[in-house]
Amino acid sequence: MPVTVLSRRHLMLTAAGAAVAMPFLGRGLVFAQEPAAAAIPAFLPTVHTRTLGNTTVTTIADGHFDFAKDLVVNLDDAAYGAALRAAYLDPEQPIRVPVSVHLIRQGDQLTLVDAGGGSAFGPTTGHLAASLAALGVTPDQITRIVMTHLHPDHAGGLVGDAGAVFANAALHVNEDELAFWTDEATASAAPADVQPFFALARGVRDAYGDRVQTFAGEADLGGGVTTMALPGHTPGHSGLRLSDGDAQMIILGDAAALAALQFRHPDAGVAFDTDAGQAATTRRNLLQMVTADRIAVAGTHLPFPGIGHVEARGDAFAWVPEDWFATRA
Numbered sequence: 001m002p003v004t005v006l007s008r009r010h011l012m013l014t015a016a017g018a019a020v021a022m023p024f025l026g027r028g029l030v031f032a033q034e035p036a037a038a039a040i041p042a043f044l045p046t047v048h049t050r051t052l053g054n055t056t057v058t059t060i061a062d063g064h065f066d067f068a069k070d071l072v073v074n075l076d077d078a079a080y081g082a083a084l085r086a087a088y089l090d091p092e093q094p095i096r097v098p099v100s101v102h103l104i105r106q107g108d109q110l111t112l113v114d115a116g117g118g119s120a121f122g123p124t125t126g127h128l129a130a131s132l133a134a135l136g137v138t139p140d141q142i143t144r145i146v147m148t149h150l151h152p153d154h155a156g157g158l159v160g161d162a163g164a165v166f167a168n169a170a171l172h173v174n175e176d177e178l179a180f181w182t183d184e185a186t187a188s189a190a191p192a193d194v195q196p197f198f199a200l201a202r203g204v205r206d207a208y209g210d211r212v213q214t215f216a217g218e219a220d221l222g223g224g225v226t227t228m229a230l231p232g233h234t235p236g237h238s239g240l241r242l243s244d245g246d247a248q249m250i251i252l253g254d255a256a257a258l259a260a261l262q263f264r265h266p267d268a269g270v271a272f273d274t275d276a277g278q279a280a281t282t283r284r285n286l287l288q289m290v291t292a293d294r295i296a297v298a299g300t301h302l303p304f305p306g307i308g309h310v311e312a313r314g315d316a317f318a319w320v321p322e323d324w325f326a327t328r329a
């Protein structure tokens, strides 16, 4: 099984290397290939369901990618190494992160939060359909999709060769997010390496047509789902506050994405942040809030199933994973 390693060299436009099929990324990103370490199944449908009042929240594994050190910004080498060693990870190896999608069930309403990488983010993501099938859910049963942002590891799964993957779903996107990634002038002024991100967003907008619904800031989407403005990773990056009675959870998207680094060092960002400074401020404020209010959080790239709490630790934070058997449906 080839392993996707995402590093800064993938931000350079190059025709060299063994590119994999990524129709929406064109040739802008090239994913390194490594031989498999062991003959284990490439992917098995992997899901985890948790209750939230009368709502269930299912974390669905779309796959994973490996995140190279050179994509981390605002963190020096010594702090990087110490943080990874503290997490019992090898600082010489890329950080492996999952890509998760969340399915919220409320009666007949099936809401997806993001859609994974589809075929747009390399060979180790794009397993959403298989995991949905294992749950007995077909794409046309999804009634709405709420996007945290439009990066390809979140939006790639919205579209396939035949256009929109989810034939009946309303697609909710922050208005600043959609405007940024579909603006022709912004796209043409952007570096070549991120041009595919813009192309994907335009493809999504065109495929979903009048099913695209924009929201702004904190919007009540109904069914206990309220959006939260969490800008910085992207201009319109959004979280979701889920509530059912007294039960609450926040899906934070990529506001904290690298568990080994960004709780211990909240100012550390990633090269994909549109505004790493704003992203750091957003992250600190969010982590302080969920710590003070003791709200459970879920994140796209937090260790699967990526649900837990946040603990204050001096000027920083620590990730406290939830015992997933204690809360399963």
Ligand SMILES: [Zn+2]
Pocket: 151, 153, 154, 254, 300, 301
């Ligand atoms: Zn992401």
